[in-house]
Amino acid sequence: MQRVLSGVQPSGDFHLGNYIGAFRQWVADQESHDAFYCVVDLHALTEGIDPAYLRQKTFEAVRNLLAIGLDPKVSTIFVQSQVPEHPRLSWLLECTATMGELRRMTQFKAKGRSQESSRVGLFTYPVLMAADILLYKANRVPVGDDQRQHLELARELAQRFNNRYGELFVVPEAAIPAVGARVLDLQHPERKMSKSVESPLGTIGVLDDPDEIDRKVKKAVTDTDGEVRYAPDEKPGLANLLSLLAVATGRTPQDVAAGYTRYGDLKRDLAEALVDLLRPVRERAASLAAEPVVVEEVLRAGAARAHEIASVTYAQAAEAMGLLA
Numbered sequence: 377m378q379r380v381l382s383g384v385q386p387s388g389d390f391h392l393g394n395y396i397g398a399f400r401q402w403v404a405d406q407e408s409h410d411a412f413y414c415v416v417d418l419h420a421l422t423e424g425i426d427p428a429y430l431r432q433k434t435f436e437a438v439r440n441l442l443a444i445g446l447d448p449k450v451s452t453i454f455v456q457s458q459v460p461e462h463p464r465l466s467w468l469l470e471c472t473a474t475m476g477e478l479r480r481m482t483q484f485k486a487k488g489r490s491q492e493s494s495r496v497g498l499f500t501y502p503v504l505m506a507a508d509i510l511l512y513k514a515n516r517v518p519v520g521d522d523q524r525q526h527l528e529l530a531r532e533l534a535q536r537f538n539n540r541y542g543e544l545f546v547v548p549e550a551a552i553p554a555v556g557a558r559v560l561d562l563q564h565p566e567r568k569m570s571k572s573v574e575s576p577l578g579t580i581g582v583l584d585d586p587d588e589i590d591r592k593v594k595k596a597v598t599d600t601d602g603e604v605r606y607a608p609d610e611k612p613g614l615a616n617l618l619s620l621l622a623v624a625t626g627r628t629p630q631d632v633a634a635g636y637t638r639y640g641d642l643k644r645d646l647a648e649a650l651v652d653l654l655r656p657v658r659e660r661a662a663s664l665a666a667e668p669v670v671v672e673e674v675l676r677a678g679a680a681r682a683h684e685i686a687s688v689t690y691a692q693a694a695e696a697m698g699l700l701a
C-alpha cells in the first residue's frame with residue numbers, strides 16, 4: 377500500500393476552505409493508503425507562539441482531525457514533537473541543504489524575514505518539513521499550492537541524499553488540489569478563505585453552529601446585476617457560492633446555477649447544505665470535547681506507531697552519513 381503523509385499547523389484554524397481543499401482528501405486517502413497525519417507543533421514555534429496557546433491549540437487540532445472524520449484505527453494521527461526523530465533528521469538534512477536553496481523559498485521571502493532579527497527556525501522551516509515527509513518514506517503528500525516549492529525541496533533533498541549516501545529515501549509526489557477546490561472568502565471573494573481572525577464574516581469555521589453559518593452565507597458579498605450564472609472572473613462572489621453548493625451536493629456549478637433565478641434562494645439552500653455538510657463534524661467534536669481521554673489515547677498510540685517507523689529511517693540515515701550506531 378502506498379503511504380500518504382500530510383501536516384497541519386496547530387495555530388491555523390479549521391475552516392471550510394481547509395475542509396474542502398484538503399481535509400476531505402485526507403479522509404478519502406485513509407481508505408486507499410497507509411495514512412500519516414501530523415500536527416506540526418515544532419513548525420508553530422517558528423512564529424514565537426505563546427506556550428499555553430500552543431499547548432491548547434495542538435490538543436484541539438488533534439481533536440479536530442478526529443472530528444473531520446479521520447479514523448485513528450486506520451490512520452496514524454500524531455503530534456510532531458512527540459516523535460523525536462523529526463528534529464534529528466532535520467539536522468541531518470540541514471547538512472544536505474544549502475543556504476542558497478533556502479533563501480530562494482518564496483514563503484520565507486514573502487514573510488520579509490531575511491533580517492538580523494529573523495528566527496533561524498523560520499529559515500530552516502522547509503528542511504524540517506522535508507524531514508516530516510522523508511522519515512515515513514511517504515509516496516504522496518497532499519498540500520496546498522502554497523507548499524509546492526517546499527515539496528520540491530523535499531524531493532531534491534531526498535535525491536541528493538540518495539545519490540551521496542545510498543538509496544534510502546522515497547522521492548515524494550505532491551498532491552495539489554484542483555483549482556475548483558479553492559474556496560474564497562465570503563466577504564472578499566478576490567482572496568481565498570483563510571483565518572477567521574482576519575475575516576470573521578468571510579470565513580466559515582468547521583465548528584460554526586447553524587445560525588452562524590446561515591448569517592455568514594446571507595451576508596456573503598455578491599454583485600448587483602442580479603443574474604444567476606457561473607462566471608468566476610466577472611462574478612467571483614456568486615461563483616464561489618455556486619461552487620460551494622456544487623461541492624456540497626456533488627454537482628457542477630453550472631448545473632447549480634441553472635436551478636436559480638434569485639440570489640436569496642441560492643443563499644438559503646447553500647446555508648442549509650453547509651449546515652448538513654458540517655453537522656457530523658460538529659457532532660463528533662462535541663462528543664470528543666466531553667471525552668479528552670479519547671484524544672489522549674489517540675496521541676499515545678499515534679506517537680508510538682509513528683516512532684516505530686521514524687526511528688528505523690532515522691537510524692538508517694544516521695548510519696549512512698557516518699554516525700556511530
Ligand code: TRP
Pocket residue numbers: 381382383384385416419504505508509517518519523526
Ligand atoms: N508547511 C505546511 C503548511 O504550512 C505544514 C507541514 C509541515 C506539512 N510539515 C508537513 C505539510 C509535511 C505536508 C507534509 O501547510
